[in-house]
Amino acid sequence: MDREISKEVRRKERRRRLLKWGAGIGIAVVLIGGAIGSMQTSLQRKELVFSTVDKGVIEVSVSASGKVVPAFEEIINSPIHSRIVEVYKKGGDSVEVGTPILKLDLLSAETDYKKLLDEEQMKRLQLDQLRIRNRNKLSEMEMQLKVSRMELSRKEVELRNERYLDSLGAGTTDKVRQVELDYRVSLLKLKEDEQKYENEKSLTAADYKVRELDLNIFRKSLAETRRTLEEARIRSPRKAILTYVNNEVGARVSQGSRVAIVSDLSRFKVAGEIADTYADRVAAGSKAVVKIGNDKLDGVVSDVTPLSKNGVISFTVQLEEDNHRRLRSGLKTDVYVTNAVKDDVLRIANASFYVGRGAYELFVVDGDRLVKRKVRLGDSNFEYVEAVEGLEAGDEVVVSDMTSFKEKNTLKLR
Numbered sequence: 001m002d003r004e005i006s007k008e009v010r011r012k013e014r015r016r017r018l019l020k021w022g023a024g025i026g027i028a029v030v031l032i033g034g035a036i037g038s039m040q041t042s043l044q045r046k047e048l049v050f051s052t053v054d055k056g057v058i059e060v061s062v063s064a065s066g067k068v069v070p071a072f073e074e075i076i077n078s079p080i081h082s083r084i085v086e087v088y089k090k091g092g093d094s095v096e097v098g099t100p101i102l103k104l105d106l107l108s109a110e111t112d113y114k115k116l117l118d119e120e121q122m123k124r125l126q127l128d129q130l131r132i133r134n135r136n137k138l139s140e141m142e143m144q145l146k147v148s149r150m151e152l153s154r155k156e157v158e159l160r161n162e163r164y165l166d167s168l169g170a171g172t173t174d175k176v177r178q179v180e181l182d183y184r185v186s187l188l189k190l191k192e193d194e195q196k197y198e199n200e201k202s203l204t205a206a207d208y209k210v211r212e213l214d215l216n217i218f219r220k221s222l223a224e225t226r227r228t229l230e231e232a233r234i235r236s237p238r239k240a241i242l243t244y245v246n247n248e249v250g251a252r253v254s255q256g257s258r259v260a261i262v263s264d265l266s267r268f269k270v271a272g273e274i275a276d277t278y279a280d281r282v283a284a285g286s287k288a289v290v291k292i293g294n295d296k297l298d299g300v301v302s303d304v305t306p307l308s309k310n311g312v313i314s315f316t317v318q319l320e321e322d323n324h325r326r327l328r329s330g331l332k333t334d335v336y337v338t339n340a341v342k343d344d345v346l347r348i349a350n351a352s353f354y355v356g357r358g359a360y361e362l363f364v365v366d367g368d369r370l371v372k373r374k375v376r377l378g379d380s381n382f383e384y385v386e387a388v389e390g391l392e393a394g395d396e397v398v399v400s401d402m403t404s405f406k407e408k409n410t411l412k413l414r
Helices: 007-039 107-168 173-231 276-281
Strands: 050-052 054-077 082-087 102-104 240-245 258-275 287-292 295-304 312-319 332-349 358-366 369-380 384-389 396-398 410-413
Touching (some): 054 276, 054 384, 258 295
Antiparallel strands (some): 054 332, 082 102, 258 312, 295 312, 332 384, 358 369, 358 396, 369 384, 369 410
């Protein structure tokens, strides 16, 4: 016959089973925790780029795109409508002052120039004819004035004699009056002839000046035609590199069209472009920094295009070291134009994570962990970014690309 198990025995048995279950659960928790710990993402410090938050000066700048261009470049245009007959040089050739580059068909232009030379000679001969005619006419008038003066002198003597005879009673009053009237008429006629002579002299002088001025204007036009004809013999205006030439023999070229470009490839400048929304931050005289890889070249904005084209404005940066070894024509660069200076601000290193003012989530070192923190960043330059909120001096911040961990809030740091 079975005996009833005592309560004490049952209590001990229950306690033993609870202990077994508790031990099993504890072991399971430890195992799960270990598994989770082993699955947590960890990164090595040497794989990341850190920046320590400090206080300092930020020369606030805006970034723009740039392209290296020759410091000096001259476009050679065709001065006349013509066609290309011969090409003497090709792109990349070195040229000296006066080196022939290409030949245009100048037959028609030279014929027109010779016609103008003949016309100039004709105008010059016409001016000589006018001078001779004027001189002859004035000589005739001068001779007539001499005759009139002699006639007046004769009548003056006659009047004096008649007055003397009348005083002696040998003459008549009517005769004196008649001679006196003739004298006065001759005197008026002489004054009239003298006035005509002065007027004619002024008129001929003015007419001669007009014709002479017309000839001088024509000669200036002729000199311009001669200069145009000389420029049509396309030559290099200076010692440089021929960077472009229209080498299509037989092609028609219009007046003013580009036929060649010569450039000085020993000196360079940077042609920059920036969105017109930043137009108020770029001005002539502003300090600029041009980055080519790891090299930084200082410069100054020399001019800014006042008009926006396709949403961008253009400007030019004159470099302090315009013959730097890294400079190559056509090379793309980053340009940073300074527009303000901020003193004693928190700052971190500028890197690819920064795309402008606003809120960011950055990983900050916390012991052996990286903890995601919400921060607000402000202005920047090519070296530093202003930390407005969320960071303190001494914080160590990851500035390398962390986009693959954007879903993580903490990372283990090894």
